[in-house]
Amino acid sequence: MKKILMAIASAALxxxxxxxxxxxxxxxxxxxxNREDGSGTRDAFLELLGIESDELNTGVAQLNSTSAVIQGxxxxxxxxxxxxxxxxxxxxxxxxxxxVAPTEATxxxxxxxxxxxxxxxxxxxxxxxxxxxxxxxEYLKSAEAQTIIADEGYVSVVENAPAYTVPEGNLxxxxxxxxxxxxxxxxxxxxxxxxxxKVEEATGQEVQVxxxxxxxxxxxxxxxxxxxxxxxxxxxxxxxxxxxxxxxTIYQLCADGIAVIVNTANPATDISLENLKKIYTDxxxxxxxxxxxxxxxx
Amino acid sequence: xxxxSENAENAEMSESIAKVNTRAVIKEISMKVLFAIAAALxxxxxxxxxxxxxxxxxxxxxxxxxxxxxTDDRWLIRSERFGIGSLVVxxxxxxxxxxxxxVPIGLxxxxxxxxxxxxxxxxxxxxLTNILAGIxxxxxxxxxxxxxxxxxxxxxxxGGLNLLTTSFVLGIMILPxxxxxxxxxxxxxxxxxxxGAVALGxxxxxxxxxxxxxxxSSGVLTAIILGMGRxxxxxxxxxxxxxxxxxIPGSLADPFxxxxxxxxxxxxxxxxxxLERPALIAVAAVLLIIILLITTVVMLxxxxxx
Numbered sequence: 025m026k027k028i029l030m031a032i033a034s035a036a037l038x039x040x041x042x043x044x045x046x047x048x049x050x051x052x053x054x055x056x057x058n059r060e061d062g063s064g065t066r067d068a069f070l071e072l073l074g075i076e077s078d079e080l081n082t083g084v085a086q087l088n089s090t091s092a093v094i095q096g097x098x099x100x101x102x103x104x105x106x107x108x109x110x111x112x113x114x115x116x117x118x119x120x121x122x123x124v125a126p127t128e129a130t131x132x133x134x135x136x137x138x139x140x141x142x143x144x145x146x147x148x149x150x151x152x153x154x155x156x157x158x159x160x161x162e163y164l165k166s167a168e169a170q171t172i173i174a175d176e177g178y179v180s181v182v183e184n185a186p187a188y189t190v191p192e193g194n195l196x197x198x199x200x201x202x203x204x205x206x207x208x209x210x211x212x213x214x215x216x217x218x219x220x221x222k223v224e225e226a227t228g229q230e231v232q233v234x235x236x237x238x239x240x241x242x243x244x245x246x247x248x249x250x251x252x253x254x255x256x257x258x259x260x261x262x263x264x265x266x267x268x269x270x271x272x273t274i275y276q277l278c279a280d281g282i283a284v285i286v287n288t289a290n291p292a293t294d295i296s297l298e299n300l301k302k303i304y305t306d307x308x309x310x311x312x313x314x315x316x317x318x319x320x321x322x
Numbered sequence: 323x324x325x326x327s328e329n330a331e332n333a334e335m336s337e338s339i340a341k342v343n344t345r346a347v348i349k350e351i352s353m354k355v356l357f358a359i360a361a362a363l364x365x366x367x368x369x370x371x372x373x374x375x376x377x378x379x380x381x382x383x384x385x386x387x388x389x390x391x392x393t394d395d396r397w398l399i400r401s402e403r404f405g406i407g408s409l410v411v412x413x414x415x416x417x418x419x420x421x422x423x424x425v426p427i428g429l430x431x432x433x434x435x436x437x438x439x440x441x442x443x444x445x446x447x448x449x450l451t452n453i454l455a456g457i458x459x460x461x462x463x464x465x466x467x468x469x470x471x472x473x474x475x476x477x478x479x480x481g482g483l484n485l486l487t488t489s490f491v492l493g494i495m496i497l498p499x500x501x502x503x504x505x506x507x508x509x510x511x512x513x514x515x516x517x518g519a520v521a522l523g524x525x526x527x528x529x530x531x532x533x534x535x536x537x538x539s540s541g542v543l544t545a546i547i548l549g550m551g552r553x554x555x556x557x558x559x560x561x562x563x564x565x566x567x568x569x570i571p572g573s574l575a576d577p578f579x580x581x582x583x584x585x586x587x588x589x590x591x592x593x594x595x596x597l598e599r600p601a602l603i604a605v606a607a608v609l610l611i612i613i614l615l616i617t618t619v620v621m622l623x624x625x626x627x628x
Contacts, residue, residue: 055481060566061400062591077401084481084577085565088587092562099472100481 052310054303056083057093057105064207065090068258069106069282072138073301081307090177094285101289101318102311104303106138109281110177118283120294131179131281134260137297139281142178142208145247145255148273156197156231157253163188163219164277172218176211179279190226201234204243204256208277209235212256247272292316372610379607382600391604397568397579399588404601406608411570412578413554413612419489419574420496420553425546427493428500432545435501436508437530455498463559466491471563478575483565486574491559496549503548507541508534540623547623551616555609557582581609 059066061077070077084100087093090107097103098115105116109126112118118126121137130136144164151158163169166188170180202212216233223231238246240257247255248269261267261274284295290311299314311318383391386404394405435447470490475482511534519529535542565577566587585602592598 051480053479057481060587061398062588067400077398078396078403082567082569084567085483086567086587088561088566088590096481096483100475102479103481 052306052308052313053102054083054309054311055085055100055103056081056303057096057100057103058083058086059090059093059106060086060088064210065106065108065282068140068207068280069138070304072140072282073297073304075301075304079305081304083307097285097287099287101287103287103290105285106282107285108177109139109179109283110174112283112285115288116285117288117290117293118285119292121284121300122297123294126281126283128179128281131279132181134279136281138284138300139179139279140258141181141260141279142205142211142277143257143259143261144202144208144275144277145244145257145261145267145272146253146275147247147250147269147271149271150253154197154200154253155195156200156233159191159195159223160200160216160219160233160254161275163222164215164275168218168222169215172214173211173278176214178211179281181276181279188222190223192227194227194229195223195231198230199232199234200253201236202254202256203236203238203246203252205240205258206237207240207258207280208243208256209237211278289318290316291318372614375603375607375610378600379604382597382604385597386601386604395568395570397584399592399598399601402597404597404604405568406581406584406605408568408570409579409581409584409605410608412564413580413582415485415571415578416488416492416560416564416580417550417553419485420492421546421550423490423493424496424500424549424553428497428545428549429504429542431497432501432505432508433530435505437526437534451498451501454494455502458558459495459556460558460562462491462495463562466559466563474575480575481565481577483563483577484575485564485571485578488560488564488578489574491563492553492556495556495559496552499549499552500545503545504538504542507538507545510541511537544620544623547616547620551613551620554580554616555582555613556580557586561586581605581612585609 058080059069070080084103085096087096090111093105093107094111094113094116097105109118109128109131120126124130124136126136126138131139134141146157146161151161165182165185167185168188170182170185173180202216212233212235216235219233220231223229236252240259240261243255243257244261244266245255246252248267250269255272257266258280263272263274267274284300286292292311295314302314303309391404391406392410393407394403395407395411396403396405397409431447431451435444439447466487470487471482473482474484474487474490478484478486515533515537516529519533520526524532560580561583564579564583566579566583567577568579568584569576571578585605588598588602592602
């Protein structure tokens with residue numbers, strides 16, 4: 025009995041030691057942090073960098089939340105990670121990409137490359153017949169909506185937004201639907217809830233903005249064909265090429281910026297988009313390979 | 323009712339006894355039924371879980387392809403890569419790691435508690451093991467993340483979320499199971515076994531390791547296997563500290579993923595309209611089958627005496 029146990033234990037121990045000795049060789053010294061498969065931030069980051077999910081350098085950790093990534097990078101000198109711009113704090117350092125620092129201004133105007141606009145598409149002519157749609161669009165441009173957008177970590181693109189006032193009397197339409205990008209979806213759900221609460225508080229009427237998914241392509245299609253009242257896309261859409269329906273207006277709801285974060289002890293301040301892509305696809309890369317020299321290695 | 327003889331009195335008495343009896347019988351039967359219903363509900367719950375999981379899982383595994391499901395080492399549900407190879411290996415390695423850490427410490431602690439421990443100290447240690455068993459697993463995870471991860475990062479480099487960290491935390495988590503069950507089984511061995519060994523000239527250590535441990539072997543093995551079961555199914559703590567990377571770890575310093583943590587981190591997003599959600603249920607079924615096998619082994623071992 026004891027012998028069997030000892031044999032099992034020592035075999036396991038030997039395995040473990042063998043493991044430890046064999047490993048640690050082929051990987052570079054960059055601790056790459058990712059979000060888990062399915063995360064909207066991860067999807068956006070990979071899409072913006074043009075990386076397929078199966079060529080991704082899975083790195084040292086795929087964490088379930090933005091705060092976990094920030095915490096991981098804050099405690100790991102050789103780390104690199106990414107997080108929604110609004111949630112980055114001073115425990116980590118956000119790098120500029122291709123010389124452009126990630127700020128609300130550079131994200132809003134699109135010059136910061138790891139960013140994307142959230143676009144909405146709706147039929148301009150419907151606004152007169154569908155008062156709920158007209159009011160909701162009005163609400164999206166208001167100060168209240170900008171607060172929600174900022175709270176969710178996105179960058180507002182509307183300056184000096186007016187406060188929203190609910191019109192007197194009941195609305196004739198009580199339900200509309202927004203469909204499309206699953207990245208925009210969670211924000212739209214929050215905005216829809218804020219709008220419904222505001223209307224119910226003022227007039228007691230219950231209105232509903234249903235948010236469904238399908239992806240940006242579906243959102244554009246739905247807006248063109250009028251399947252739903254609002255189409256949502258998490259990429260730039262242009263009139264004529266994407267939006268073929270003459271009556272459809274494109275409204276930029278906000279911008280989504282993803283900050284590339286490193287440990288505060290990392291000497292780098294800037295990274296090229298190309299190097300960023302290399303780090304996230306090549307496991308064997310070291311910081312020195314992209315010209316970042318840590319003080320102790322000099 | 324008649325009033326005049328002793329017979330009457332007797333009759334009255336037996337009647338009241340009968341009354342009490344019927345009442346007691348009714349009470350007994352109703353309680354029996356109540357207990358039976360409770361037991362039936364419990365059995366039903368277990369059966370429902372098993373049947374539900376298997377019915378859902380089998381067609382999914384068929385659709386993915388049995389061999390591909392088991393051997394593919396990429397688990398990317400968004401890209402429809404449903405391979406649990408790395409998940410199974412990760413679960414197995416972390417369980418072995420937990421046993422390497424937990425079994426020696428646990429068995430030695432149990433020996434200490436059963437044979438060496440002074441009474442006053444036992445009064446402190448025993449409740450401590452119970453407290454250790456009662457700590458929610460997410461707390462262990464948080465302890466691992468804030469205390470063990472930085473140490474592991476210092477020692478091995480990288481992110482610190484790796485096989486070594488997880489093995490260590492899991493090893494601590496399975497301690498209470500191993501300690502209490504093996505201590506109980508050591509205590510259940512009749513005293514004469516020990517006394518006999520000492521009387522024959524054995525030292526205390528020899529008597530314990532050569533007489534008591536073999537006599538309690540089935541209990542000790544049960545303790546280890548139940549600890550293993552806990553390590554395999556552990557979710558909340560592992561999800562925080564394993565790194566969640568669908569790869570077969572090449573060293574103790576590499577992050578990995580287990581069956582349970584893959585389910586936990588995938589469930590939040592998995593869509594029901596395609597294979598994502600069903601694939602997670604199939605993983606749950608695999609986990610269930612593993613745990614059922616372990617429970618069966620424990621039941622077979624329990625047939626022995628101590």
